[in-house]
Amino acid sequence: MENITLKVTGMSCEHCVKAVNNALSGIAGVASAAVSLKEGTASFKHDPAIAPLETIKAAIRDTGFDIAN
Ligand SMILES: [Cu+2]
Numbered sequence: 001m002e003n004i005t006l007k008v009t010g011m012s013c014e015h016c017v018k019a020v021n022n023a024l025s026g027i028a029g030v031a032s033a034a035v036s037l038k039e040g041t042a043s044f045k046h047d048p049a050i051a052p053l054e055t056i057k058a059a060i061r062d063t064g065f066d067i068a069n
Contacts, residue, residue: 001031001045004053007068008035008042008060016065023059027051 008020017035020042024033029050035042046056057067 001047003043003045004056005041005043006057006060008040008065009068010065011035011037011040013037019063020060020065023063024056027056027059030056 011017011020014037017037021033021035024030024035024042024044027046029047031045033042033044042060044056046053060067
């Protein structure tokens with residue numbers, strides 16, 4: 001498992017946080033997802049063999065947010 005923190009832009013309230021959190025939680029190979037509205041970040045662990053970073057980024061984008069890193 002690798003620790004990753006992504007800068008997620010466009011989150012404005014707790015609903016956004018929940019949406020990103022749900023997106024992350026629904027991906028096999030992702031664990032310990034924590035989304036911060038204040039920091040504008042999504043932190044998680046992932047197994048790159050099961051959940052490649054690009055797949056995770058795509059899932060976040062699909063919820064309507066962008067990633068700055
Ligand atoms: Cu919101």
